[in-house]
Amino acid sequence: MSSSDFEITAQRINAFRPHTGDTGIFSSTGDTWSHARAIVRPALGRMNFSNLGFYEKHFQNLQKLIPRGETVDLQALLRRFTIDTASEYLLGESFNALDPHQSEHMKTVNNAFDAVNQGLAWRYVMETLSDIIPRPEFHQGVAILHEHGMCN
Numbered sequence: 001m002s003s004s005d006f007e008i009t010a011q012r013i014n015a016f017r018p019h020t021g022d023t024g025i026f027s028s029t030g031d032t033w034s035h036a037r038a039i040v041r042p043a044l045g046r047m048n049f050s051n052l053g054f055y056e057k058h059f060q061n062l063q064k065l066i067p068r069g070e071t072v073d074l075q076a077l078l079r080r081f082t083i084d085t086a087s088e089y090l091l092g093e094s095f096n097a098l099d100p101h102q103s104e105h106m107k108t109v110n111n112a113f114d115a116v117n118q119g120l121a122w123r124y125v126m127e128t129l130s131d132i133i134p135r136p137e138f139h140q141g142v143a144i145l146h147e148h149g150m151c152n
């Protein structure tokens with residue numbers, strides 16, 4: 001697999017640039033993409049996903065937050081599940097987004113993660129207008145995630 005197999009548009013590069021810079025796997029091409037891919041390749045190997053026990057504690061935490069006998073919107077809970085599994089898998093420590101007793105600091109990090117993801121979608125859809133109509137929560141979120149080594 002090479003970067004030439006996938007086209008990354010200027011729209012995508014511009015949307016991701018504040019978060020990943022010019023060297024992230026989601027915002028680069030050519031040799032820069034190859035280097036970024038080589039860095040993440042060991043973490044994304046097939047063998048690493050075979051340990052379902054890794055997900056069990058996070059699934060149990062998720063299950064505790066689903067009310068019984070009523071309709072529930074799972075989107076926010078599944079996003080928090082993703083934050084917990086991804087942070088533990090990639091960074092070695094879960095952000096504990098599913099913990100109802102998480103610290104204020106971790107709530108801030110989790111909220112930053114949400115703000116950045118929403119901001120990336122906003123920037124992608126709005127293209128150049130995203131610079132004219134700023135979303136300060138996006139840039140604040142990027143700064144917080146940078147502090148925690150979660151982006152470029």
